[in-house]
Amino acid sequence: MPETLIKICGLTTPDAIDAAADAGATHIGLVHYKPSPRHLSIADAAKLRAHAPDSVKVVLLTVDMDPKATAEALQEIQPDVLQLHGKETAEWASLIRSNSDLEVWKAVGAKDRASLEQAEKYKGAAHRLLFDAAGGEMPGGNGLLLDWRLLMNYRHTMDWGLAGGLNADNVVDAMRYTGAPLVDASSGVESAPGKKDPTKIKAFCKAARGAMAAGV
Numbered sequence: 001m002p003e004t005l006i007k008i009c010g011l012t013t014p015d016a017i018d019a020a021a022d023a024g025a026t027h028i029g030l031v032h033y034k035p036s037p038r039h040l041s042i043a044d045a046a047k048l049r050a051h052a053p054d055s056v057k058v059v060l061l062t063v064d065m066d067p068k069a070t071a072e073a074l075q076e077i078q079p080d081v082l083q084l085h086g087k088e089t090a091e092w093a094s095l096i097r098s099n100s101d102l103e104v105w106k107a108v109g110a111k112d113r114a115s116l117e118q119a120e121k122y123k124g125a126a127h128r129l130l131f132d133a134a135g136g137e138m139p140g141g142n143g144l145l146l147d148w149r150l151l152m153n154y155r156h157t158m159d160w161g162l163a164g165g166l167n168a169d170n171v172v173d174a175m176r177y178t179g180a181p182l183v184d185a186s187s188g189v190e191s192a193p194g195k196k197d198p199t200k201i202k203a204f205c206k207a208a209r210g211a212m213a214a215g216v
């Protein structure tokens, strides 16, 4: 059985990266989006990227960033994954994919089955879909729970992941109901918006890894 991937998103300090890596996260997310409480400048994201150990893959998150600025950010930060969290088209995802060695992920607000089906247009353009709760104030990181029933028995045609309001208390049920191969948490492992809590990160990773080991 493949390992469930665990992404801790919106990290802003070296200590938080260490906490995620030590807890067994497979991916860490760095947000470059000015309105977010987790926003990092390109220079700060590059410093944190350099701090990240080889055991974790670094995911850079952008929102509708123009192609030139995206290319500059990728050059500077050298992430392993680019997560497009706005209204980026499949053509745009495909262009990035074909011009880089990056994994490209597309976040999709899952509000009904039709939104899942529409996301299939990213097949071949993005490597993975990240289903997140729709309708928050910000494009992501809202701590809103996605209705897992939408994903139950859904026949996925692409690699995918589950985000939206996950925390140590609900991640096992989320995995059980949806069979998610990747779980992603941000607000649920914070003590305040933008402030990651090492204890909550540890508890989240422990719960997800425990569920994985139990074959959930």
Ligand SMILES: O=C(O)c1ccccc1NCC(=O)[C@H](O)[C@H](O)COP(=O)(O)O
Pocket: 009, 010, 029, 031, 033, 036, 037, 038, 061, 063, 085, 132, 138, 139, 140, 141, 142, 143, 144, 163, 164, 165, 166, 184, 185, 186, 187, 188
């Ligand atoms: O985290 C942010 O502040 C953010 C801002 C703008 C776009 C995306 C953002 N985060 C994306 C993520 O991958 C989050 O982990 C995901 O939306 C889940 O967040 P949460 O519901 O808070 O766990």
